[in-house]
Amino acid sequence: MTGAAASAPGSRPWQRYTRGQRLARFAAWLAAVAVLVWSAGTLDIHWPFVLDAPRQAGDLLGRMLPPEWPFFAQVIGPMVETINIATLGTLLGAALSVPVALMAAQNTTLNAATLWAARVVVVASRSVNELVWALLFGVVFGPGAMAGMVAVGVSSVGFVSKLVAEGIEEVDGGQVEAIAATGASRGQVLIYAVLPQVLPTIIGVLTFRWDINIRQSSIIGLVGAGGIGITLNNEMNSFAWANVTVILIAIFAVVMASEWVSAQLRRRVT
Amino acid sequence: MSGASAQAPRRWRPAPRIANPWLRRGLWVLAVAYVAFAVADMEFDVERFISGIPRGVDMVASMFPPDFSRWRLLVDGLVESLQMAFFATGIGLVLSVPVAVAAATNVAPRWLYALARVYIGLSRTFPEVLIAIFFVKAFGFGAFAGVLTLVVASTGFIGKLLAEEIEAIDPGQVEAMRATGAGPAHVLLFGVAPQVLPRFVGLMIYRLDINLRESTILGIVGAGGIGAVLYNSFARYEYDFSMAILLAIIAVVLVAEWFSGYTRARIT
Amino acid sequence: MLTIDKLTKTYADGHQALRDCSFTVPGAQVVAVIGPSGAGKSTLIRCINRLVAPTRGHVHLGDTDLTAAGTAGLRDVRRRIGMIFQEFNLIERLTVMENVLAGRLATVSFLQAFLRRFPAGDIDRAFELLGRVGLDGYENSRADALSGGQRQRVGIARALMQEPELLLVDEPTSSLDPKVARSIMGLICELAGERRIPALINIHDVGLALGFAQRVIGLNGGRVVFDGAPEAVDEAVLTRIYGADEWRDAFRQEGGEDMLAAGGAAS
Numbered sequence: 149m150t151g152a153a154a155s156a157p158g159s160r161p162w163q164r165y166t167r168g169q170r171l172a173r174f175a176a177w178l179a180a181v182a183v184l185v186w187s188a189g190t191l192d193i194h195w196p197f198v199l200d201a202p203r204q205a206g207d208l209l210g211r212m213l214p215p216e217w218p219f220f221a222q223v224i225g226p227m228v229e230t231i232n233i234a235t236l237g238t239l240l241g242a243a244l245s246v247p248v249a250l251m252a253a254q255n256t257t258l259n260a261a262t263l264w265a266a267r268v269v270v271v272a273s274r275s276v277n278e279l280v281w282a283l284l285f286g287v288v289f290g291p292g293a294m295a296g297m298v299a300v301g302v303s304s305v306g307f308v309s310k311l312v313a314e315g316i317e318e319v320d321g322g323q324v325e326a327i328a329a330t331g332a333s334r335g336q337v338l339i340y341a342v343l344p345q346v347l348p349t350i351i352g353v354l355t356f357r358w359d360i361n362i363r364q365s366s367i368i369g370l371v372g373a374g375g376i377g378i379t380l381n382n383e384m385n386s387f388a389w390a391n392v393t394v395i396l397i398a399i400f401a402v403v404m405a406s407e408w409v410s411a412q413l414r415r416r417v418t
Numbered sequence: 419m420s421g422a423s424a425q426a427p428r429r430w431r432p433a434p435r436i437a438n439p440w441l442r443r444g445l446w447v448l449a450v451a452y453v454a455f456a457v458a459d460m461e462f463d464v465e466r467f468i469s470g471i472p473r474g475v476d477m478v479a480s481m482f483p484p485d486f487s488r489w490r491l492l493v494d495g496l497v498e499s500l501q502m503a504f505f506a507t508g509i510g511l512v513l514s515v516p517v518a519v520a521a522a523t524n525v526a527p528r529w530l531y532a533l534a535r536v537y538i539g540l541s542r543t544f545p546e547v548l549i550a551i552f553f554v555k556a557f558g559f560g561a562f563a564g565v566l567t568l569v570v571a572s573t574g575f576i577g578k579l580l581a582e583e584i585e586a587i588d589p590g591q592v593e594a595m596r597a598t599g600a601g602p603a604h605v606l607l608f609g610v611a612p613q614v615l616p617r618f619v620g621l622m623i624y625r626l627d628i629n630l631r632e633s634t635i636l637g638i639v640g641a642g643g644i645g646a647v648l649y650n651s652f653a654r655y656e657y658d659f660s661m662a663i664l665l666a667i668i669a670v671v672l673v674a675e676w677f678s679g680y681t682r683a684r685i686t
Numbered sequence: 687m688l689t690i691d692k693l694t695k696t697y698a699d700g701h702q703a704l705r706d707c708s709f710t711v712p713g714a715q716v717v718a719v720i721g722p723s724g725a726g727k728s729t730l731i732r733c734i735n736r737l738v739a740p741t742r743g744h745v746h747l748g749d750t751d752l753t754a755a756g757t758a759g760l761r762d763v764r765r766r767i768g769m770i771f772q773e774f775n776l777i778e779r780l781t782v783m784e785n786v787l788a789g790r791l792a793t794v795s796f797l798q799a800f801l802r803r804f805p806a807g808d809i810d811r812a813f814e815l816l817g818r819v820g821l822d823g824y825e826n827s828r829a830d831a832l833s834g835g836q837r838q839r840v841g842i843a844r845a846l847m848q849e850p851e852l853l854l855v856d857e858p859t860s861s862l863d864p865k866v867a868r869s870i871m872g873l874i875c876e877l878a879g880e881r882r883i884p885a886l887i888n889i890h891d892v893g894l895a896l897g898f899a900q901r902v903i904g905l906n907g908g909r910v911v912f913d914g915a916p917e918a919v920d921e922a923v924l925t926r927i928y929g930a931d932e933w934r935d936a937f938r939q940e941g942g943e944d945m946l947a948a949g950g951a952a953s
Contacts, residue, residue: 327777329769430809
């Protein structure tokens, strides 16, 4: 492998990578495999369960089918609530994101302190899962749609602010300079020079986030924060599996529809 | 553009985004009505909100200082989460190759293509937590349900994107390989793989990042990892321990995000 | 009257863009500022309306010391100075009318600006200016739908909308083809003349500078190395401004053949 250096003229060896590169790549692969083996080996998996898995799954599926269609009437109300939670949560998130995005962008923040404060908010909002936010706000507001909406809003802030701040940082400085040169105030520069340039980004990010929030709203009910998740939890606890199938179909349809709507909206704005 | 300048040349208003005034007003009315309905449907209870404020303050106050005294429990949970994520990413990666091939129009037969697309659609539409619930019901509590969940979600995610990559492959390169007299295996190895590989590694790392995040909460529904510890601490009102767990999760997520960004930037 | 006194700008990286620049523009006069790229032309005019903060020295517009103005004072100072840019710097996604009305931002509130509710008198003047720069009927077009020459006309209208006491013009023609460049330069000088507004025009096209300006200031290495009538610009002066051989290149690539003859005759 390494003796290739002592080659005779006329038979030049060819290798894809230099020796250092090959070593680094080899080390990376080795590390990946080692991590995989370690994970598989020490993971506390109860193997009898695994062997029994196909039978169990088949059993569950048998009880889920056929769907209990009449139950659909009881799904509509919670589903509407789910959509409301997602929509109002997105609006709340958008409102909260205005100051955060402005402070998180290098070119519109006030000083180093506000920049870092905004970054901390972004990280906290993004790193803590929606379900956890729903748990937290469940304590404050009590279980219900209100807690869900606030949780969805707060967990949207990081995502929306981060992407919008990136949009603000890419704004054409010339246009900003021109508006500043007319004697416009700081606020006027923001709405007259920055906002028109960032608007397509804002609308795109918000519709995308709304789509994500529809998905999230359908599960936050599992921790009591309103929406279809509560119904799902109830039906599962009473082992009404045929009803559960109807709920799943409803969720599937709504998520697909929201994905389509959000894609359409994004296509229209340029 | 609009003819308004003809009779009243000295008046100007910014042109509305939707030209038809009835449609514009109609949409406004609809939007306002919907938001009003949604807010009303929220059943916002002012009293409960006000009584909730001191509870919220209490909760935040009891979160500090975070309690790391039971770090053993914390580390065990976190390690299990990490293992779930790594293992599921590895398995998911291997399984996503056949899924991707089956879901690529230019490679797979029609019936297989349809089947693969249905699978991808299902696994991508349902949130991980929902899938996890079913695996927990079917296979019992624990990390196995979590791993299965992440495998299903990963194969759907990587499979779809990889399938698009295979569909967008440059046929010229494949043809060139065929022209040298290479067999199908060689064509795959030299004609297809090099074009897809960088993207594949990028997707793997991206998905690893997502799986790490998800693995920290699947425990809430009993599918293993730190989530169960977190959920229990909430249920027992041990908010200082909850805070310690949350800080640990944030740290892991940040490291994962940094690693993911760093490696992906270096690959492509 | 614009008075510039020992204006100096040293950037954070130590680059000295301006060194003790002093000159006076007494009344309505079109002044061309020429010099090689990096001579400090752009820094000079940006130090006047303080888009760039000068390191030392003073700028007076009438009785106002521009370098001493506070935050509120600075807004007023900028209101009194119109600026025209090389890349036009229009808000691309807004209409022509909104871009022209931007010139009145210093006189309206935040809310008025947000709702685009400008006083009727302003809208009247904006229509007038649009007519004057040859853009009748374009008020509702989006800025990014216009050609380069049309955009610069909007930029000119925006600057004049401020009712400025001084025009700062930064390479107005560099992004335009030669024919359009000439008509834009003509328009700026014509408008400055008829409204009696002094104008400071950065321009690297010496031909256009000599053809349109009443006075030429030459910058090199951040210093004023020439200040006089365009007729006095000869080969020796150009060599002083641009260095030994560079100026011939500058001429040729800007297509100023006709002026080369004029310059040659003067020498």
